[in-house]
Amino acid sequence: MKIGAEADIIISEDRKFVFKRRIRKSYRDLKLDEQIRKLRTKKEVNLLELCREYKIPVPRVWLEDKFTLKSEFIDGENLDDFIREGNEDKIKRILGKCAFFIAKMHNNNVVHGDLTASNIIVYIEDKEEVPYFIDFGFGQKTYRVEEKAMDIHNFVKSFNATFPLLGECSCFFEGKYLENLESDEAKKIRNRLDKIRGRGRYLKK
Ligand SMILES: Nc1ncnc2c1ncn2[C@@H]1O[C@H](COP(=O)(O)OP(=O)(O)OP(=O)(O)O)[C@@H](O)[C@H]1O
Ligand SMILES: [Mg+2]
Structure with a gap:
């Protein structure tokens, strides 16, 4: 337990x-x-x-x-541990899949609310790595751009804090996420992410 x-x-x-x-x-x-x-x-x-x-x-x-x-029970490995053990190709492969499914979530107006690598379990299905999402207790059904952008902001922030040497991988993740969003949304969410990051810089001063 x-x-x-x-x-x-x-x-x-x-x-x-x-x-x-x-x-x-x-x-x-x-x-x-x-x-x-x-x-x-x-x-x-x-x-x-x-x-x-x-x-x-x-x-x-x-x-x-x-x-x-x-x-x-998803008999896999937390994404954190998976990344710790993997090489760059493997990490990008799983992050690309995470990005695809998170975009799908957001396209359907589901926001996770606590998106971190420990809330994603990598499960091997027919020799393929599949990211399973858990822990939706802070999630919601919403059309709002702010909440969707916050999901990505939090995920990237916690990823970069845990894996400071994998900045290129988190950029790759964000690019794939935006690519998979419905067209109108991509622009709005990218702008909102810029704003949120600006806000962070402002608060730190
Ligand atoms: N369906 C599942 N299959 C496999 N492992 C699971 C499953 N649900 C939860 N776990 C494991 O239990 C941990 C905690 O679950 P969850 O994240 O849902 O609860 P939590 O109370 O929010 O915990 P935390 O605060 O640690 O995130 C997960 O990180 C995962 O390792
Ligand atoms: Mg959790």
């Missing part, structure tokens, strides 16, 4: 399923705390089901009880 930031994660003994139970935060009012945990769990199920409909690789999910999400 691993203890996540907001949930207990339990893998079933037969390694077929993962149970993610959102735990009580004692600093929150009891009623409010229950509402938040219930809402995030339900939202996560809904968004994962939506992604599945859009043919984005995500585990199958079920609502086990109001605070517990049951999902199919």
Whole structure:
């Protein structure tokens, strides 16, 4: 059993399923705390089901009880570890696939909300590496450019912080993402990314 930031994660003994139970935060009012945990769990199920409909690789999910999400265990490796072990070709290959599916998510107006390499599991399917997306508790269904750009900003920022020597790979990722967006959106999101990055520079001063 691993203890996540907001949930207990339990893998079933037969390694077929993962149970993610959102735990009580004692600093929150009891009623409010229950509402938040219930809402995030339900939202996560809904968004994962939506992604599945859009043919984005995500585990199958079920609502086990109001605070517990049951999902199919994806027997792979976190993207972080995968990148640490890989050569540049391999890293670009997986990042290209991530970019393709994140663009697909955004084209369908699903925003992940916590896009980092530890929320992507690389699973080998018919000898091909497939990125599976998990952890949609902060996600939402939205048309807004700001939230989509923030997904990319956060992913690239955490990638560059973990892998400062792989800047070329994160540029490659961003390029592939923009390439796969529907045409109007690409320009808007690129502009918004520039703005967000400008904002960051301004705040640092
Ligand atoms: N369906 C799954 N298949 C395989 N591993 C999973 C699955 N769901 C969760 N995990 C593992 O458990 C970890 C935590 O799950 P998740 O990210 O959904 O919860 P979390 O509470 O947000 O945790 P964290 O704060 O660490 O991100 C993942 O990084 C992954 O290693
Ligand atoms: Mg997580």
